[in-house]
Amino acid sequence: MIPAHLTLQRVAGFAALAAIAVPLLILLSWAYEASWLTAVHPSFGTIKPITLLSILLCGFSLWLLSDEGAVTVTGRRAAQAGAGLACLLAGLTLAEYLFAVDVGIDLWFLEGRDIDSSAHPGRMAPSTAIVSLLLGLALLSLDHPLSNGHYPSQYAALLGGTIGGIALVGYLYGVRSLYKVGSFATISMYSATLMFLIGLGILASRPMRGFMATLMSEDLGGVMLRQVLPFAVFLPILAGWIRITAQRSGYYEFNFGVALAVAAVMLIMLTLLWFLAAHLNRTDGQKKHILQILQQREARHRLALKAGRMGTFHQDLDQQTLMFSPELEAMFGLLPMSFGSTFAAFLALVHSEDKQRVERTVEEAIRNRSAYEFECRVHRALPPSEAWIAVAAQVLPDTSGSPRQITGVMFDVTERKRSETALRESEERFRHLFEQASDGIVMADMTGQYLDVNSRACHMLGYSRDELLSMKIADLFAPHEQSRLSEILMELLEGQRHSGEWRLQRKDGTAISVEMSAKLQPDGRWHAILRDITERKRAEAGLRESEAHFRMLADATPVLVWMAGADRLRTWLNRSWIEYTGRDLEDELGDGWAEGIHPDDRATALARYRSHFGRLEPFELEYRLRRHDGRYGWILDRAVPLTTADGSITGYLGAALDITDRKHAEEQLQQWTGELEQRVHERTEALVRSQARLRALALDLSATEQQERRRLATELHDYLAQLLVVARMKLGQAKPQAREPKLQQLLNDADDVLTQSLNYTRSLVAELSPQVLYQFGLPAALKWLAGQMKTHGLAVTVTTALDRLPLEEDHAVIMYQSVRELLFNVVKHAGTDEASIVLSRSVDDLIVVTVSDRGRGFDPASMTEADRTSPGRFGLFNVQERIEAVGGRLALDSHEGRGTSITLMVPLSHAQDSAREMGSSRPTQPDSLPNPPSQRLRVLLVDDHAMVRQGLRSVLENYQDLEVVGEAGDGETAVSLAASLKPDVVVMDINMPRVDGIEATRRILSSDHTVVVIGLSVQNEHHVEEAMLAAGAAVFVTKERAAVQLYEAIVSTVRART
Incomplete structure (x- = not known):
């Protein structure tokens, strides 16, 4: 019997063929202008060409998709193309109705034919277009369910088929409104029939999906639905048609016909339901009985599954x-x-x-x-x-x-x-142990035939595995050993384990000694383990021979040799021991040897002897042992543990030497060592005192050197530099009076020579003793030094937050000279053009100066003493000696390729800072002068050199608007004259005894802030100018430029004040 779902799929195929065949017949009738189609029904000839094409496309698509199992990819694509084209035609037709347009598809296939006079003779009816669109969409979505499992194609096919069925009912009953909507064209009989078949075919093509699965279900609901559905659909239609036909024929009136139709339908439906109920009752009873049987079987099944x-x-x-x-x-x-x-x-x-x-x-x-x-x-x-x-x-x-x-x-x-897994692992372990065993293992039956052998046995006997498996045990025994095989078999049959030494023949004919252990297994096979003891036999023989040689050698050596067991008792002593002690061997064995130890050493020696035996480690003892002549000799006794192959201790082997002579030598050496240490101590103290005196002498020499350098610098500054300045002033006065060009050239040349001499003098003074160090202190001196190093190609950065340091002058000089020497080391050896100086004060009152560079660096550990002291190399020893001489220390950190950092640390003193305290701001400048500008300006000249003052006076007296009212040779005199003379301008030298020009300027301006102070100095340094301006001076002029710039400076400053 063919299954129901296959029958429905065949129905789908028949519906598809009908949808294809009928349009083709109509096309043939149009081609030959046949009129026989209208013989069935007049409306059969009214089908539109565009409707015909749409039905043909839907039927073609349904035919390709009707058999789900036979659908190919090409066939599915062709079906989708046909269904899509049918949807397109229906959609265009609906668009023409909705938007009152003509897209040109209405007159397809009608060219040259007689057409009616309607407005749109070839246009598909609206209801036909809707059904065609629904069927096309159903075919497109045939195998595409929604997420909830429903198939939209079934709903579209059901709706389209229903519309076609309603049109058929209209034709059957003669009700025009069921197949014609308003004034639009009607659905032809062909169209309604074919569209109904296509919708039915779509539903039948997939009978096991969606709501069709309910119809095809073998459950009670599905069975009842299949039996009732034909009557529920066709019985009312048939009853209605009979009623209408009979009424039109005049057999009864309308009311009677309706009542008769309803009664007939009710009677038939009740009868049908009655038979269905009886059938369902029988089926339900059978299912309950079967269910009970199944439940019993399932219970037994579940018990079986659980068990x-x-x-x-x-x-x-x-x-x-x-x-x-x-x-x-x-x-x-x-x-x-x-x-x-x-x-x-x-x-x-x-x-x-x-x-x-x-x-x-x-x-x-x-x-x-x-x-x-x-x-x-x-x-x-x-x-x-x-x-x-x-x-x-x-x-x-x-x-x-x-x-x-x-x-x-x-x-x-x-x-x-x-x-x-456990069995496999056990077998693998057994096989691994069997193959990797260090002994040969063989298995044989009671006849002596080998059943299995491991690799070690093959190697031991020189045969391959296959060769051994083809042999018997007797084949390997030496001829003189084969008679003992019966003894082995008897022992095995009696259930005993056989153990013994045997000689076996190898494949190459050589004999080997083996130790064999064999036992009979319950399965009748016997296993044997063969251990090759050939080497052991040789070793035992060699050991016996070696032991004999050892005893001969030990007896011949002068060293006292002994052996003891693990129980600490002596088991053997050589001949030298017996001759040394003069006692019999029996007296010395066991603990007897200890009787010869000196009573003072016996307890300690035996305690150490026993403790070392307990720890089982090598040991060494010294004790006095009585000799054969009754005297005691010192003995050095060394012993090592004797071990077996498995590491267990079997005893000790010891050797003792007479070290009496060495002991006497050690005592003498100890006495000499004490005397030497005493002499070294005395020499060290003398050396320390000499070093202290040398360091003090070096410090004195350094101080003397600095004093002499400062004296020379002072002489150069106070006399030579001043003479040069005065000479330049005189030349400056003479230049305007020279009329001849040659004389002017000579004066200019002389002025250049004096300028060079003055510059050289300044440089020489700075090299000998920088005045900035004594005037402004170490921080300013280091900054000045950084500027001077530029002339040597080294850029130095100075970092400090200190202005004043309570540092003694000699300490400051040593720090300055040390930093200067370190910077020149950087220039000579570091291979870099950058360095840095960091000056700070530590929490433990140390002045810390760090000189760093990122040059090539060096390894301090590799420096020799010559490197430390060589002036041409680093000279670090000299710097270290200077710093340590004033109670400081030097720290060095250098790495090859990463530069060098040297830190100098000197303790602070509580004396006043060698640098003068500078004002943080300038004094308030006067708003006006006491004398009006129209009067002559009163000038006070201040300089510690009379010739300089005379030179300045001669320069200023040439100007009618200036009047020199007084001169002062030091700062204190200048302060008192300024108070008494009330000058308008004070020309103030900076470097002067007692009170310098900076301090004198502060004092004068603090008493009279209307006075204009002009700073004057031989030094042309930026820090000197800053210090003078900070003290309140209005302008700064160097002495070498005074002849030219001093008057202009006085006049311009006074005018600016006015």
Whole structure:
């Protein structure tokens, strides 16, 4: 019997063929202008060409898609193209009605034919276009369900077919309104019939999906629906048609006809329902009986599954569901109803290493519609663990042969896997031990035939495995040993283990000694372990020979040799020991040897002897032992433990030497060492005192050197520099009076010579003793030094936040000279053009100066004493000696390729800072002068050199608006004269005895801030100018430029004040 769903698919094919054949017949009738089509019904000839084309396309698409199992990719694409084109035609027709346009498709196939005079003679009816659009959409979405499982194609086909069926009922009853809407064209009989068939064919093509599955179900609902549906559809139509036909023929009136039709329908439906109820009752009773039997079988089945640690599962491939039985959920440690019910949820439980293999196995089985089996590891949920399962399942196809379901069973094979693993591991361990054993192992039957041998036995005997397996035990025994084989067999048959030494023949004919241990097994085979003792035999013989040689050698050596067991008792002493002590060997063995130890040494020596034996380690003892002449000699006794091959201690071997002469020599050496240490101590103290005197002398020499350098610098500054300045002033006065060009050139040349001499004098004064160090202190001196190093190609940055330092003058000089020497070291050796100086004060009152560079650096550990003291190299020793002489220290940090950092640290003193305290701001400048500008300006000249003052006076007296009212030779005199003379301008030298020009300027301006102070100095240094301006001076002029600039400076400053 053909299954119902296949019958419906054939109905779909017949509907498709009808939808194709009828349009083709109509085309033939049009081609030959046949009139026989209208003989059936007048409306049959009214079908429109565009309607005909749309039906033909839908029928073609349905024919390609009617057999689901035979649909190809090309066929599906062609069907979709036909359905899409039908939708396009229907859509264009509806657009023409809605928007009152003509897209030109109405007159297709009508050219040259007589057409009626209607407005649109070839246009498809609106209802026909709607049905065509619905059927086309149904065909396009035929195999595309929604997310909720419903198929929109079935609803579209049902609606389209229903509209066609209603039109047919209209033709059957003669009711025009059922197949004609308003003034639009009607649905022809052909169109209604074919569209109804196409809609029915679409539903029948997929009978097992969507709501059609309910119709095809074998459940009670499906059976009842299939039996009732034909009557529910066709019975009312038939009854209505009979009533109308009979009424039109005059057999009865309208009311009677309606009543008769209703009564007939009710009677037939009641009869049908009565028979259906009886049928359902019988079916339900049979199902209950079968269900009871199935429940009993399921109960027994579940008991069997539970006892066998297995469970069943069912997978629906259409619904993508996977259902576990309760036994299977318990097997996976899942709570009841907690499984995810999908194949993906099952894969989540599978071990990651087995997951791909499981997926491939299931996919291949579904593709081949076959059974499958596999084993895999899974994760149990409760308690969390890993288990092994075996799966056996069958893929079940539907009536069309497509895979629809999978039913199978899963077994818990964890214990079996563990047993298999344990057995396999045991076999592997046995085989590994069998093959890797250091002894030969053989197995043989009672006839002596070898059954199995390991690699060691093959190697030991020189045969291959196959050769040995073809031999018997007797083949390997030496001829004189074969008579003993019967003894072995008797011992084995009596259940005893045989152990003994044997001589066996190797393949190459040589003999080997083996130690054999054999035992008969319950299965009748006997196993033997062969240990090659050939080398041991040779070693034992060699050991005996070696021991004899050792005893001969020990007796011949003058060293006292002894041996003791693990119990500390002496077991052997050589001849030298016996001759040394003069006692018999029997008296010395055991503990007897200890009687010869000196009473004062005995307790200590024996205690150490016993303690070393307890720790089982080498030891060394010194004690006095009585000699054969009754005197005691010093003995150095050394011993080492004797061990076996397995590391266990068997005793000690010792050797003793008479060290009496060495002891006497050590005592003499100790006496000499004490005397030497005393002499070294005395010499060291003298050397320390000499070093202190030398360091003090060096400090005095350094101070003397600095004093002499300062004296020379003072002489140069106070006399030579001043003479040069005065000479330049005189030349400056003479230049305007020279009329002849040659004389002017000579004066200019002389002025250049004096300028060079003055510059050289300044440089020489700075080299000998920088005045900035004595005037402004160490911070300013280091900054000045950084500027001077530029002339040597070294850029130095100075970092400090200190202005005043309570540092003694000699300490400041040493620090300055040390930093200067370190900077020149950088120029000579560092290979860099940058360095830095950091000056700071530590919390423990130390002045810290760090000189750093990023040059090539060096390894301090590799410096020799010559490197430290060589003037041409680093000279660090000299710097260190200077710093240590004033109580400071030097720290060196240098690495090759990463530069050098040297830190000098000198303790502070509580004396006044050698640098003068500078004002933080200039004094308030006067708003006006006491004398009006029209009067002559009163000038006070201040300089500690009379010739300079005379030179300045001669320069200023040349100007009528200036009047020199007084002169002062030092700062204190200048302050008092300024108070008494009330000058307008004070020309103030900076370097003067008692009170210098900077301090004198502060005092004068503090008393009279209207006075204009002009700073004057031989030095042309920026820091000197800054210090003078900070004290309140209005302008700064060097002495060498005074002849030219002093008058202009006085006048311009006074005018600016006015």
